[in-house]
Amino acid sequence: xxxxxxxxxxxxxxxxxxxxxxxxxxxxxxxxxxxxxxxxxxxxxxxxxxxxxxxxxxxxxxxxxxxxxxxxxxxxxxxxxxxxxxxxxxxxxxxxxxxxxxxxxxxxxxxxxxxxxxxxxxxxxxxxxxxxxxxxxxxxxxxxxxxxxxxxxxxxxxxxxxxxxxxxxxxxxxxxxxxxxxxxxxxxxxxxxxxxxxxxxxxxxxxxxxxxxxxxxxxxxxxxxxxxxxxxxxxxxxxxxxxxxxxxxxxxxxxxxxxxxxxxxxxxxxxxxxxxxxxxxxxxxxxxxxx
Amino acid sequence: xxxxxxxxxxxxxxxxxxxxxxxxxxxxxxxxxxxxxxxxxxxxxxxxxxxxxxxxxxxxxxxxxxxxxxxxxxxxxxxxxxxxxxxxxxxxxxxxxxxxxxxxxxxxxxxxxxxxxxxxxxxxxxxxxxxxxxxxxxxxxxxxxxxxxxxxxxxxxxxxxxxxxxxxxxxxxxxxxxxxxxxxxxxxxxxxxxxxxxxxxxxxxxxxxxxxxxxxxxxxxxxxxxxxxxxxxxxxxxxxxxxxxxxxxxxxxxxxxxxxxxxxxxxxxxxxxxxxxxxxxxxxxxxxxxxxxxxxxxxxxxxxxxxxxxxxxxxxxxxxxxxxxxxxxxxxxxxxxxxxxxxxxxxxxxxxxxxxxxxxxxxxxxxxxxxxxxxxxxxxxxxxxxxxxxxxxxxxxxxxxxxxxxxxxxxxxxxxxxx
Numbered sequence: 066x067x068x069x070x071x072x073x074x075x076x077x078x079x080x081x082x083x084x085x086x087x088x089x090x091x092x093x094x095x096x097x098x099x100x101x102x103x104x105x106x107x108x109x110x111x112x113x114x115x116x117x118x119x120x121x122x123x124x125x126x127x128x129x130x131x132x133x134x135x136x137x138x139x140x141x142x143x144x145x146x147x148x149x150x151x152x153x154x155x156x157x158x159x160x161x162x163x164x165x166x167x168x169x170x171x172x173x174x175x176x177x178x179x180x181x182x183x184x185x186x187x188x189x190x191x192x193x194x195x196x197x198x199x200x201x202x203x204x205x206x207x208x209x210x211x212x213x214x215x216x217x218x219x220x221x222x223x224x225x226x227x228x229x230x231x232x233x234x235x236x237x238x239x240x241x242x243x244x245x246x247x248x249x250x251x252x253x254x255x256x257x258x259x260x261x262x263x264x265x266x267x268x269x270x271x272x273x274x275x276x277x278x279x280x281x282x283x284x285x286x287x288x289x290x291x292x293x294x295x296x297x298x299x300x301x302x303x304x305x306x307x308x309x310x311x312x313x314x315x316x317x318x319x320x321x322x323x324x325x326x327x328x329x330x331x332x333x334x335x336x337x338x339x340x341x342x343x344x345x346x347x348x349x350x351x352x353x354x355x356x
Numbered sequence: 357x358x359x360x361x362x363x364x365x366x367x368x369x370x371x372x373x374x375x376x377x378x379x380x381x382x383x384x385x386x387x388x389x390x391x392x393x394x395x396x397x398x399x400x401x402x403x404x405x406x407x408x409x410x411x412x413x414x415x416x417x418x419x420x421x422x423x424x425x426x427x428x429x430x431x432x433x434x435x436x437x438x439x440x441x442x443x444x445x446x447x448x449x450x451x452x453x454x455x456x457x458x459x460x461x462x463x464x465x466x467x468x469x470x471x472x473x474x475x476x477x478x479x480x481x482x483x484x485x486x487x488x489x490x491x492x493x494x495x496x497x498x499x500x501x502x503x504x505x506x507x508x509x510x511x512x513x514x515x516x517x518x519x520x521x522x523x524x525x526x527x528x529x530x531x532x533x534x535x536x537x538x539x540x541x542x543x544x545x546x547x548x549x550x551x552x553x554x555x556x557x558x559x560x561x562x563x564x565x566x567x568x569x570x571x572x573x574x575x576x577x578x579x580x581x582x583x584x585x586x587x588x589x590x591x592x593x594x595x596x597x598x599x600x601x602x603x604x605x606x607x608x609x610x611x612x613x614x615x616x617x618x619x620x621x622x623x624x625x626x627x628x629x630x631x632x633x634x635x636x637x638x639x640x641x642x643x644x645x646x647x648x649x650x651x652x653x654x655x656x657x658x659x660x661x662x663x664x665x666x667x668x669x670x671x672x673x674x675x676x677x678x679x680x681x682x683x684x685x686x687x688x689x690x691x692x693x694x695x696x697x698x699x700x701x702x703x704x705x706x707x708x709x710x711x712x713x714x715x716x717x718x719x720x721x722x723x724x725x726x727x728x729x730x731x732x733x734x735x736x737x738x739x740x741x742x743x744x745x746x747x748x749x750x751x752x753x754x755x756x757x758x759x760x761x762x763x764x765x766x767x768x769x770x771x772x773x774x775x
Contacts, residue, residue, distance in 0.1 A: 067596065068592060068593065068596050071592055071596075072589055072592065075588050075589070075592070079586070079588070172413075176412070176413070180421060181412055181413060181417035181418060181420065181421045182418055182421070182639050182642070183417075183608060183612065183639060183642075183643050184642065184643060185616075185642075185644075187645055191616075191645075192616065192619045192645060192774075193620075194620045194621065200621070201621045201622055203621075276585075276613070277608075277609055277613065277643040279417055279418075280413065281413040281414050281417055281453070285583075285585045289585075313586075316586065316589075317586070317588065317589045318589075320586075320590060320593075321589045321592065321593060324578070324579075324580075325578060325579075325580035325581065325584055325589065325590055326552070326579070326580065326581055328584075328589070
């Protein structure tokens with residue numbers, strides 16, 4: 066029983082990290098109708114940026130986010146301007162191709178600079194833990210979860226309590242109608258894309274502090290993150306959080322109770338069941354209409 | 357349409373004859389290239405091209421990079437001394453991304469498109485198996501250094517030569533040591549966690565059987581898919597079992613993850629041995645936080661920098677001169693790849709030819725010297741004289757501790773607590 070509780074707790078904490086990575090992806094899809102297939106490698110890029118700051122300038126991982134998130138925000142805006150904005154027709158399909166190509170380029174550059182050696186972000190909290198009811202909770206997982214809560218809360222405030230958020234939600238609901246009422250949809254798209262990539266930077270730091278990684282780690286990440294946003298409902302921030310936590314809890318409990326061999330299988334069976342009952346995902350279209 | 361041909365049988369027959377002649381001509385051209393160039397006597401100055409698939413991304417990326425370094429080091433050394441049979445060696449690398457499908461594509465391309473004279477093996481049992489079949493199909497000798505899982509040798513291939521020691525028995529010295537401990541010190545419980553991999557699982561299962569027979573109770577046993585990325589639940593299972601001995605069938609990423617999880621949970625087994633991961637030098641100690649964290653961890657291997665074998669000291673010096681670092685940072689994968697080159701070189705020099713059929717015959721009949729020790733192959737391609745030692749991280753260095761006749765230090769038992 067203790068093992069199951071431990072698996073649930075670990076799943077919730079780790080789920081927060083995945084929520085950071087997937088929230089950016091679902092936000093981008095919600096506003097721009099494009100699937101940022103490069104999200105995985107951008108998470109890894111964020112992790113490497115944190116790594117460089119730590120190794121070269123000895124900046125703490127969390128403090129380093131004050132640098133990496135704005136940098137990645139700017140990079141996201143640039144990507145949107147250069148690669149996405151020129152796509153006028155078949156945006157969804159063409160963006161897949163374009164972003165996949167970009168992902169390959171970024172991966173190649175990272176391999177050139179950092180080689181294929183696995184690295185892991187270090188800090189006093191990456192190995193330290195504290196005792197709670199007989200088992201140890203690692204500080205980095207707790208801090209990563211708290212970071213996810215803070216950033217997602219900030220994102221929620223931005224989306225639901227600001228004028229920009231109003232424009233963003235209008236663009237999500239109906240892009241053409243938003244343009245007609247005077248919203249600069251392209252500006253909203255650029256900023257949204259930037260926010261999505263900035264969140265990837267934060268997710269990357271949390272991921273890199275809890276896992277050894279190299280450029281190829283992006284492939285596992287993007288497949289899981291895509292499953293999460295489909296499960297939670299594409300375009301739904303709350304859905305991304307619930308789905309992230311749900312996925313990790315289901316996998317961890319299955320690993321412990323049954324076998325690691327079935328961990329992903331059980332999750333995907335649940336995903337299929339959910340999609341049969343609710344094709345839009347857990348909190349997909351319904352939440353958008355509620356707005 | 358057929359009727360038109362039947363009404364003009366001569367035209368039809370002429371067409372068939374032309375087709376047959378063309379097919380025969382093409383077959384003749386194909387067979388002259390499928391066995392690679394012969395002794396190269398027609399063009400003695402052209403480089404010898406050797407196709408090698410390396411895992412530059414994916415699960416085996418760290419090992420693949422080390423392996424590539426080993427091959428490049430060997431090529432550099434042999435070219436410095438005039439090449440192989442007077443011809444410079446040119447390595448034709450392709451990345452397989454640690455994928456079994458890509459490795460097959462790579463070797464097909466080396467042989468049928470690039471027309472490489474020779475091919476050498478990739479990293480891991482998983483990739484060696486399908487790659488060796490491709491080489492066998494075209495009659496190429498397949499010397500490899502990193503595919504020692506038992507399933508490699510049950511394929512019925514006669515072209516395969518595994519320079520490194522077979523994996524299934526690599527933990528025998530470790531299990532014997534544990535069972536030789538006085539009962540008051542000997543662990544009474546053991547936990548096993550292994551990838552579902554043809555390299556790791558046979559080794560772990562063999563060790564488990566030996567330890568169970570010696571009276572050490574199995575309190576945890578888990579096999580997990582090689583594609584696993586979240587090792588936390590498995591690590592938690594090991595920790596919850598409170599085993600005194602932990603035996604891991606791991607590769608580098610999972611070995612790192614387990615060490616991190618064990619440290620976070622303050623779980624200190626009396627002994628910890630891993631099939632792979634700790635053998636990767638700084639690629640292992642870097643992510644876990646330093647070589648002091650690796651203190652006391654065991655792993656099996658066929659090579660270490662101080663081994664007194666053929667050309668080993670020179671290889672170590674050349675590696676440091678080329679890539680920097682220290683001797684302890686050299687991965688065993690580098691030595692395995694270098695050994696492969698050495699065997700090829702010796703075999704080719706003995707028969708004065710790089711003809712694949714002749715090489716295969718020579719490799720089956722002779723003994724060769726490598727940085728890992730001697731190599732002599734049985735019919736299945738296993739190296740029957742290979743030696744494996746058990747190594748342990750001690751004071752930031754890797755030292756052989758078992759068997760006693762190869763040890764330069766005594767085993768550190770029990771393992772000290774994590775720093």
